[in-house]
Amino acid sequence: MTYRMPAEWAQHERVWVGFPWNGSEWPVGLAAAQEQVAAFANAVHDGGEGEAVYLIAGSEEAAARAKALTETGIHVQQRNIGDCWLRDTGGITVFEDGKRFARNFGFNGWGGRYLMAGDQSIGKELAEDAALSVIDGDWILEGGAIDVDGSGLAVTTEECLLNPNRNPGLSREDIEAKLLHELGIERLLWLGKGLVGDHTDGHVDNLARFVAPGHLVIPKPSGSDDPNAEIYADAKSRAEAFGLQTTVLPSVGRYLLDGEVAPASYMNFYTGNTAVVVPTYDMKNDDKAVAKLQELFPDKRVIGLPSGGLLRGGGSFHCCSQQVPE
Numbered sequence: 001m002t003y004r005m006p007a008e009w010a011q012h013e014r015v016w017v018g019f020p021w022n023g024s025e026w027p028v029g030l031a032a033a034q035e036q037v038a039a040f041a042n043a044v045h046d047g048g049e050g051e052a053v054y055l056i057a058g059s060e061e062a063a064a065r066a067k068a069l070t071e072t073g074i075h076v077q078q079r080n081i082g083d084c085w086l087r088d089t090g091g092i093t094v095f096e097d098g099k100r101f102a103r104n105f106g107f108n109g110w111g112g113r114y115l116m117a118g119d120q121s122i123g124k125e126l127a128e129d130a131a132l133s134v135i136d137g138d139w140i141l142e143g144g145a146i147d148v149d150g151s152g153l154a155v156t157t158e159e160c161l162l163n164p165n166r167n168p169g170l171s172r173e174d175i176e177a178k179l180l181h182e183l184g185i186e187r188l189l190w191l192g193k194g195l196v197g198d199h200t201d202g203h204v205d206n207l208a209r210f211v212a213p214g215h216l217v218i219p220k221p222s223g224s225d226d227p228n229a230e231i232y233a234d235a236k237s238r239a240e241a242f243g244l245q246t247t248v249l250p251s252v253g254r255y256l257l258d259g260e261v262a263p264a265s266y267m268n269f270y271t272g273n274t275a276v277v278v279p280t281y282d283m284k285n286d287d288k289a290v291a292k293l294q295e296l297f298p299d300k301r302v303i304g305l306p307s308g309g310l311l312r313g314g315g316s317f318h319c320c321s322q323q324v325p326e
Contacts, residue, residue, distance in 0.1 A: 003094040003101070004184035006325045007150030007210060008271040009297075014052040015272065016126055017041050018084030018320045019076075020313060021062030025083055025116070032309025034062070037084065038069035039305050040270070040317045043277050046301075048073050050274040051323075056081055056126070058118065079125065082116025085315055087205070088142035089119045090322030091127040091134065094183055100325070102127035103182055105137035110200050111165030130324055139178060140166040144203035144319055146179070149210040152186035154179065155239075159193045159202030166201075189242045191235045195263040196227040198314075205318050206265040208235050211296045215245040219267065222253035222285055227261050249292050250285035257312060264308075268316035269293065272323075276300050279307030279316040 017040065020026055020033040038055075045053045054075045057063040063078040070076065082089070088110070091102030104124045109115035127134050145161055148154045160166070161175055170178070172190075179185040194202020208218045218236050221229035228251065239246050255264035266289040269278040276297050280286040286304055294302040307316045 002184060003096045003182060004150070004152065005092060005094050005148050007148055007213075008323060010150060011326045012051040012273050012323045013326045014054055014130065015044060015321050015323045016054050016056060016086050016090050017044075018081060018086040019055050019057040019062055019066045020084045020310070021058040022083060022116075025114075026313060029309045029312040033313060034065055035069060036305065036307055036310045037320060038066060040277055040320075041074055042071050043275050043303050043305060044270065044272040044321075045071060045074050046272075046274045047071065050272050054126070056086065056122070058082070079122060080118035081122045082119035083114070083313070084320045086122070086322045087144045087319045088200075089122050090143065091123040091132065092143055092183065092322075093132065093324050095325075100132055102130075102132040102134045103137055104134050105141040106139055107142065108140050108166070110142070111163060113199060132324070137182060139170060142200065142203065143322060144200060144205045144315075146185075147204055147209050148183070148185065149213045149215075151213045152184055153189070153214065154183070154185040154187070155189040155191060155204055155208055155210070155216065157191045157194050157202040157204050157207065160200065160204070163201045189239060189244065191238055193231050193234075195231065195265060197261045198263040200314070206263050206267050207231070208239065209267050209269070211247070211293075215247065217247045217249055217267070217293075217296065219251035219265065220248040222251045225254045226251060227254055247292070247296065249289050252281055252283050252285060255281055255283065262311055263314075264311055265316070266293075268307075268318040270317045270321050271297070271300070274300060276302045277317050278302060278304045279310070280304040281308050281311070282306070
C-alpha cells in the first residue's frame with residue numbers, strides 16, 4: 001500500500017482541539033490559556049463557515065467553561081485526556097487509494113518528561129469516533145515533529161526524531177523508511193536543532209512550516225539578543241541547499257517567561273479551511289508576521305490571536321490541534 005499524508009491546507013472535515021483543563025499542569029495561567037484556546041476554536045469554526053471544531057476537555061468543569069467561551073456549533077466533549085496537545089497525541093490522517101485511515105503512533109510524553117493518563121489512548125478514541133479506520137504504529141512519533149507539503153515531502157529536526165529518548169533502536173535510515181511506508185514521505189529534509197527552551201526536543205512546527213508545495217517559511221532573527229539566531233540561519237541554509245523555496249518571517253525575538261527563554265514562535269500557526277490563525281505575544285513583530293502570512297495565504301483570512309498564556313504550557317495553536325482532512 002502507498003499512503004499519503006495531505007498538507008495542512010487541504011480541505012478539512014473537522015479539527016480536534018485540546019482544551020487546557022488540568023490545574024496541576026497549569027499552576028499559573030490556566031484561565032488565560034483556556035480563553036486563548038477558545039478564541040482559536042471560534043476563529044477556526046468561523047461562524048460555521050470554516051470547519052467543524054471538536055473541543056476536547058478533560059473534566060466536567062472544563063467542558064462547561066469551554067461551552068461558555070465558544071460560539072454555537074462548536075462540539076465540546078469531555079474525555080480522558082492528559083493535556084491539550086492533540087497535535088502530538090491525536091491520530092494523523094493518511095489516504096490510500098482515496099480511503100482515509102488514522103495513523104495512531106506511540107506517545108511517551110515527549111521523551112518521558114510528561115506522562116499523563118489518557119494521552120496514550122485519546123488518539124485512537126477520537127479517530128474511531130470519527131469513523132476512521134485506525135492503524136497502530138510500533139514507534140514513537142509526535143505530529144508536531146514533522147510538517148508536510150502533501151507531495152511526499154516533509155521537514156523535521158534531528159534534535160527530535162533522532163533523540164534517543166524516543167526510539168533508541170531506530171537509525172536515521174530506519175526512521176526514513178518508516179515515514180515512507182506509513183505516511184508516504186518520499187523526501188525528508190533534516191533540519192538541526194529546534195528552538196531554545198522547547199521541551200519537545202525541537203519540534204519543527206515551531207521552526208519551519210510549509211505554505212505551499214516545496215515552499216518553507218522560516219523565521220529570521222529579531223534583535224542582537226535573539227536566542228535562536230544560529231538555529232534560524234542553519235535551517236534556512238539547509239532548506240535552500242535541499243532545493244526548497246524559502247520565505248523569512250520576522251521572529252518573535254527574545255521572549256521570557258518567569259525569567260527563562262520560552263519558545264515563542266509565529267511558526268506555530270494553524271491553517272484552517274477559511275482562516276490561518278497565528279499566535280501573537282504582544283511583541284513588536286506580531287503585525288509584521290501576520291501581514292507576511294496574509295501575503296502567502298491570499299485566499300484565507302490570516303488572524304493573529306494572543307497566545308502568551310497558552311505558551312506557559314509549552315506550545316500554541318498548532319500544538320493543541322489536529323485536523324482531519326476530507
